[in-house]
Amino acid sequence: MNKFKYYFILLLAGISLVSCNKSDDDDAVTVPLRDYAVQYKADNDSIIKYLKTNYITVTNSPGTPQDQDVVIKKIVAGDGNVSIWDQKTYPLESRDVYSNDVTYKVYYLTLRKGSGESPTNTDKIVTSYTGTLLDNTVFDSSYGYPRSFNLFPYANESAVFVEGWSEIFPKFKTGTSSTNASSGVVTYTDFGAGVMFLPSGLAYYGQSQGTIPIYAPLVFSFKLFDLQRMDNEFTISTSTGGRIFLGDGVPDYLEDINGDGYLYDFKLNPDKYPNPPAGLVDDTDGDGISDFLDFDDDGDGFTTRFEVTKPTGQVGIVNGVDYGVRLYYPWDPILVDNPLTPNIDEREPRGIPRRPTGALADPGKPESSTNVKAYLPEDYTANPRLRIHLDKTYPIKQN
Known part of the structure; x- marks a missing residue:
């Protein structure tokens, strides 16, 4: 009898678990994204706290692979280190960025400006980088090796796009390259180097990526080695729906009419940019399509x-x-x-x-x-x- 009661209880427990699981599946709820403005305020507070409680060390050794490497650590009381916020060696700078109907204040450090050309926010760049969370945990790195990235968000590339990159890299310049005749190895000198501190709205926001939690502000230290000028006019494939980049014969950077180094076309995504600041669109014929995406610039x-x-x-x-x-x-x-x-x-x-x-x-x-x-x-x-x-x-x- 006791055995019967024991197995009967187990049976009831199993039925209960199955019922709960089925209910969970049927009642799955999609959690809406947080309000961008509210999240930005929280992110900005966290970033400022980070800047005031951490210090930076930069390796200055031109000609070596370690040149402009960055280490950021939390200040320990009494250790004598000066916070990123208060240090004067690399003055803290900021750039206002309009996105998601929010004007973000993005902080960054210029470790070295660079000696070459600045990319626009639609060019392709060659960079090395390390990404960390605000607890200084490294979530990604190129380990000093150059990698190529397209800063234009609508480019046909598989890499997940970090919007903040396209807003900060144009503040820097490339370096000088040389190729070893025997090994073919390319080395760079006098390249731009910096650190950017991105609110989650300009990073992955409500999507987790690997070890990156949702709504996480991110820190990237980087070196800007080289760039490739792009010509981004595109059409949509009738068969696949994908973008086919054709260009119009004039590279994007030469279609930057106001000369600010940035090219925007808010017409592509009006929900993301419902109230763009005046003067950011470079549009010769006033048809609402910026020149860098317009096959007929003057209409x-x-x-x-x-x-x-x-x-x-x-x-x-x-x-x-x-x-x-x-x-x-x-x-x-x-x-x-x-x-x-x-x-x-x-x-x-x-x-x-x-x-x-x-x-x-x-x-x-x-x-x-x-x-x-x-x-x-x-x-x-x-x-x-x-x-x-x-x-x-x-x-x-x-x-």
């Missing part, structure tokens, strides 16, 4: 690529005149060949021209699509000049 009905294409009779040396070997005009004349590319001659004597200012083909008739003016040498070189792909009055349309 004149002629694509930008068509307007920056050189006539077929003006490629290479023609009748003793060196027109350059490119099919497309560069932004400005290129007078010196790049010694790092010995198999390619980059020299181009002319840049994208302005509307021609020479004589009409038939001076007795008005200018038209069939009676055009001749280009003068200064039309390709004058600085400044309104280039034809940004001048909606030219080419002249057929009557």
Whole structure:
């Protein structure tokens, strides 16, 4: 009898467990994301506390793999270390970033500015990095090895995108590279290096990633070695729905009309950017599509690529005149060949021209699509000049 009661109790317990599990499955609830503004306030408080209770050590050893390595540790009472917030060696800087209808104040340190060029927030970069949580736990690292990342969030890449990277890397410059002739190993010197402190809204927010919990502010120390200029105009594939990047012949960084180093098109994601600050969009024709994503920058009905294409009779040396070997005009004349590319001659004597200012083909008739003016040498070189792909009055349309 006792055995029967024992097994009966076990049976009831099993039924109870199954019933509970089934109920849990049926009643699964999706937890909504936290309010971005509320979470940002909490993140900002945590980041400021971190900056005031931790100190930084930087290795300055140019020419070695350890150059600009960073170690951040918590201050112990009486150890004499000065907090990141109070230290003066690398003054704490910040940048306002609009996203998720919140204006984030993103703190960062410039350990070294760099000696080369700055990427835009849509370029591809070569960097090494280490990512930590606010308890200084390392969650990811390239271990000093250079890795390539696209800063443009809509690029077709498998890597999970960290929005804060695209906002801070443009504040730095690349370094100088050299390649060992025998081993082929590339080394970098005078590269930019820094540390960024990202609120969760500019990181992974409500998604956990490996050992990173949800709503976690992140710290990245990094070195910016090199960059690749991108040309990001894209179309959507009718078969797959994916993005096909075609470009328009003008790299993104040259379509940064206001020259601030950042390119935005809030039209792509209006829910994320419902009230963008005025002046952040670089849009020549005012059609709501920024030039770096617009196949017709000036809205004149002629694509930008068509307007920056050189006539077929003006490629290479023609009748003793060196027109350059490119099919497309560069932004400005290129007078010196790049010694790092010995198999390619980059020299181009002319840049994208302005509307021609020479004589009409038939001076007795008005200018038209069939009676055009001749280009003068200064039309390709004058600085400044309104280039034809940004001048909606030219080419002249057929009557």
